[in-house]
Amino acid sequence: MSSMSLSFFGDEESSRRTLGIRERQILYDSAQKKCEDCSRDLEFSDVQVGHKTAYSRGGNSTLRNSVSLCYGCNKKQGTDSWDVFQRKQGKTAVIDRMRNMLTELTLQKLKDLAQKHGVKLKGRFHEGGLLNDDYYQAPSKARYVKALVGVVTEKDIKSGLSAMPTPGKTKRRRTTSYWSIF
Known part of the structure; x- marks a missing residue:
C-alpha cells in the first residue's frame, strides 16, 4: 500500500539531491x-x-x-554548514581579521580597492509604485566588504592604502556671527 501525498501548485519539493x-x-x-x-x-x-x-x-x-x-x-x-565547518578548523580567523580591516575603511577607499581588483557591484533597483519614482540604490559598505573579503589580501589592503591619494583639505567657510556685533 503506497501513501499518496497531495501537493498544490508551487508546493512540490525538489526530488533531486545530487548534482549531474x-x-x-x-x-x-x-x-x-x-x-x-x-x-x-x-x-x-x-x-x-x-x-x-x-x-x-x-x-x-x-x-x-x-x-x-x-x-x-x-x-x-x-x-x-560551510561557515561552521571552517570555524571549527580555525580557518575563518584570517577572514574575520580581513573583514574587520575592511570594515574600518571608508566607503570611498573600499570603492577604490574594488576598482583596483576588478570587483564590480551593481546597485539595487527599487520600484516606486504609483506615487513614487523608481530609483537605484547604490551598493552599501557591507556589500563592498563582503565582495572584497575573498579577493584582497592583508598586504593588498596595506599597500593599497598607502598608494591611495589622501583627500585634500576641505576649506572652511568663514561665517560671521550676528552675535559678534553686540
Missing part, C-alpha cells in the same frame, strides 16, 4: 582540481560534492550551495 555529471565537472574546474578545504589535489573520480548548507537543514542541490571536497573533508563536515 556536467555540474560536477563545473564544480571540479572552479575549485581548480583541489579540495576546497584542505587544498589537496584531486582526480575527478575522487571528488565528493560537499555543501554550504546541508539538504537536511534547508539547503538545495545547486552549484552555488556546493563545494568540491575530498572524502575525508566531506566526512568531517557532516551536516555542519
